[in-house]
Amino acid sequence: MIAIAFPILVQSLLNNALSFVDTLMIGQLGEAAIAAVSLANQMFFLIALLFFGVASGTSIFLSQYWGAKDDRYIRKIMALSLVFVTFSASVFALVSLLVPEAVMHIFTREAQVVSGGVSYLKIVAISYIFSAITQIFSTALRVTGHAKTPLKIALLALSLNAVGNYLLIFGIGPFPVLGIAGAALATTLSRLVEVVLLLIVVYRKHPHLAIRDREAFRWPRPFIRHVVPTSLPVLFNEVAWALGIITYEIAYSRIGIDAIAAVNITENIGNLFFVALQGLSNATLIMIGIKIGEHDYPLARRWSWRFVLVAVTVGAVMGGFELFFAPFFAGMFKIGAELRATVGRLLTVNAMILPFRAFNLIVIVGILRAGGDTRFSMFAEMFGVWGIGVPLAFIGVLFLNLPIVPLYILVAMEEVFKLLIGLGRLKSGKWLNDLTVHAHEV
DSSP, X not given: OHHHHHHHHHHHHHHHHHHHHHHHHHHTTOHHHHHHHHHHHHHHHHHHHHHHHHHHHHHHHXXXXXXXXXXXXXXXXXHHHHHHHHHHHHHHHHHHHHOHHHHHHTTOXXXXXXXXXXXXXXXXXXXXXXXXXXXXXXXXXXXXXOTHHHHHHHHHHHHHHHHHHHHHHHTOTTSOOOTHHHHHHHHHHHHHHHHHHHHHHHHHHOTTTOOOSGGGGOOOHHHHXXXXXXXXXXXHHHHHHHHHHHHHHHHHHTTOHHHHHHHHHHHHHHHHHHHHHHHHHHHHHHHHHHHHHTTOHHHHHHHHHHHHHHHHHHHHHHHHHHHHHHHHHHXXXXXXXXXXXHHHHHHHHHHHTHHHHHHHIIIIIXXXXXXXXXXXXXXXXXIIIIIIXXXXXXXXXXXXXXXXXXXXXXXTHHHHXXXXXHHHHHHHTTTOOOTTTTGGGO
């Protein structure tokens, strides 16, 4: 568990730390700049969740086929995933390049915020394609026991990003002062470096993952019918969840720029304490998936409960750390005293619900997906967001006129609902499905 989870944890921590530093640097330009980049990044947030959904669906099959030692199907799954994410990324990139104003107008009509967001989108759009390819190959390396490789490459890329941000946002030395555009350029260049290095390593050292001929792209109908019904709910799940989070941003924006800035700062800080659970959920999916592929079902069931216990414990500990360090992190931002106090209260709420989020992440993203129970995990996530969270968000902002802190608490009720139905599914044992038993048929 540690061998798989720790490199993913460190990489997630680096990603979130960089996002935190980005926000901190951009925050020096003012609250409107924070809001502009935050809202512009909702486009990448949506496409990144789509990548994560495809990668999660890929992980389900890769882990089980890796347990069954079936390299042929591993490459077929990877080829199918790469085609899908690259095409999707290209569509999102074109939208961001051609109609960035329309994208920004979804969230706000504030001229200053829209202008900053447009300059960011026009530069960062092409990086969506780099991130798409990176996600699939990184996932495959983790499943096959090489989690340190994408971590090392990501460390280099993120370091380049951080340095690039500093040089290009503020115009250090011979570099021009580019502000928000500088942050976008640094992000794009670092993602290009990351994908190039990753491809070099895979094709030189991991031949079982390297796609070298057309065979991997031959997908007969039985293969598609085998893969799509399990993978598609994962994709719908992630996209629906991402759209829900974007919808929350729209609800928060009705309160004002300060509310958007407060939530963005809170999420950036809160994610620093959430990363351990992201690594743990990946380890859960991979380890339980491999045991199912090896047909050791009793051990897979026992491990599922162990992962739940570990996750809730880690969630409680991280929540405690977040409560303790919240004032320190909030004080690092160049914002007004009132906004800083709001961030502190939001971080307290975020910390209190972290054990609930931990349970839901491990069950929905880890255990249920490892067992191929993707339809139920989709139902749990989508109904939690769209049946509970989104309606409560707009009731709170449109009818109750709630300020941001009580509204944030109201939206968090979705986590309680997901915990209840996830626990019931876990107890039933219906989540465990061996997807490799039909491999010889496709």
